[in-house]
Amino acid sequence: MNALTLPTRKAEEWRYSDIDALATIWPTPAPSRIDVAEGDSVRHHLLQDVGEGAAAVHDYVITIADGARCDFHVLNIGGKLGRVTFTVTIGSNAHFELNGAIIGGGDQTLEIITSVTHEKPDSTSGQTIRSILGQRATGSYLGSINVARDAQRTDAFQSIKAMLLDRTATANAKPELEIFADDVKCAHGATVGELDKAALFYMASRGMDPATAKTLLLKAFVAGVFDDVADEAVKDALEAAALAKLETLV
Amino acid sequence: MLTIDTLTNEIDGKAILKGLSLTINAGEIHAIMGPNGAGKSTLAYTLGGRPNYEVTGGTATFEGADLFDMEPHERAAAGLFLGFQYPVEIPGVSNLQFLRESLNSQRRARGQKELSGGEFIKLAKEKAGLLGLDMEMLKRPVNVGFSGGEKKRAEMVQMGILDPKLAILDETDSGLDIDALKIVGAGINAIMRKPDKAVLLITHYQRLLDYVKPDFVHVLAAGRIVKSGGPELALELEREGYAEVVAA
Ligand SMILES: Nc1ncnc2c1ncn2[C@@H]1O[C@H](COP(=O)(O)OP(=O)(O)OP(=O)(O)O)[C@@H](O)[C@H]1O
Ligand SMILES: [Mg+2]
Secondary structure, three states, rough: HHHHHHHOOOHHHOOOOHHHHHHHOOOOOOOEEEEEEEEEEEEEEEEOOOOOEEEEEEEEEEEEEOOOEEEEEEOOOOOOEEEEEEEEEEOOOOOOEEEEEEEEEEEEEEEEEEEEEEEEOEEEEEEEEEEEEEOEEEEEEEEEEOHHHHHHEEEEEEEEEEEEOOOOOOOEEEEEEEOOOOOEEEEEEEEEOOOOOOHHHHHHHOOOHHHHHHHHHHHHHHHOOOOOOOHHHHHHHHHHHHHHHHHOOO | OOOEEHHHEEEEEEEEEEEEEEOOOOOEEEEEOOOOOHHEEEEEEEEEEOOOOEEEEEEEEEEEEEEOOOOOOHHHHHHHHEOOOOOOOOOEEEHHHHHHHHHHHHHHHHHOOOOOHHHHHHHHHHHHHHHHOOOHHHHHHEEEOOHHHHHHHHHHHHHHHHOOOOEEEEOOOOOHHHHHHHHHHHHHHHHHHHOEEEEEOOOOOOHHHHHHOOOOEEEEEEOEEEEEEEOHHHHHHHHHHHHHHHHE
């Protein structure tokens, strides 16, 4: 992940990235490690809002011991390149939950990359990512779920939805499953859509101005991502940052 | 209030309205009837400014202003309300949020003060009560999971809250049970039967007209008003069918 040679877009996990922006901060810092001890439950969040034109890469390596749980909330909105990666290993009866939103405009490249490995039996994981992309922005989710031979009764889902506000914006969604156990439940879905034109006309017919109508629909689209942030101050900060970013796009 | 003069339009290059003229004055209630596919909903959508409903000729003047010069939300702020034949579902946006934003957008456009949360809830309660709609329904997402009749009733609550000058109601009676029809009819009268307001009802049946008595009835066929008359025309249509009446 942190090799000293600058990666190229030939590497699968850099395929949609902005290597020129990456070069400005290369080599990126060592990954942050989160080790959740047996039976523990932890919550983390990241608001990636680096300044305009800058690049930021946040790599997380997370291990979740038996019977433990990790909840992570991420809002990825800042910079020319904003990239957040998670390499997660889950023990038995353990759970990993990722809720994330990407909101981009201009010529931003914003990415969430995950590799979640279920190593032992009876573990679960959930990933919910909502992306809103306008102008010439590119938003990508690359997520692999790997279920080891011993990890029977794994239950994992990925729910990935993107909304494009302009024809020139791009959404990439690549959920991937690699399963070696046989008794496993994995669900993944990825959709890319646009604002519902019928809804926009209905709202206009009631007098709502277009910017208010679009903002309301977009808020509804990302609603839920930060619903279960436990710390109210953190929740408010994430929601306020998301709303402020949305308002720059409508 | 509304003067439509030789209106023609196209949807995706297909001509639908073919020279339609109609004048509606304040204090009047008009009903439009006509066969399926005649262009009744097209007329409503075109007046509302739905995208892709291209005006190819003619004019529409609403309260002295050129209707086609205004964006859809500006038409609403000017006092036009469209009751949809098929109300649209908006997941994730509650009726209350939807209506409060709509009303306050209208008020901003007219240079009026926005309503506070408390003032808005009071107004919503009053109008929901008028239409016999449970306030709990208004906390749910717009039209999502509503039955056909509930959607039509909710639309009339919207009309009550937005308090338009001219309401164009496209088959508001469809999907309503017998009791609901009575309540909705009374609601339309309570909200719209005023000297400074007007209503254009689009309907297939006399039933609604028993409750909301029209001053004028028009037959729309093949994109034009082909016959106009008083309330008796609706009865005649119901008895004899379009073919007979239009040919006569
Ligand atoms: N998007 C479209 N493209 C092409 N033709 C269309 C489109 N939308 C409507 N039409 C046509 O326009 C004509 C008029 O339709 P409209 O919905 O206005 O009829 P209506 O009088 O409201 O009928 P109903 O009584 O069944 O509601 C119909 O022939 C319909 O098929
Ligand atoms: Mg119709």
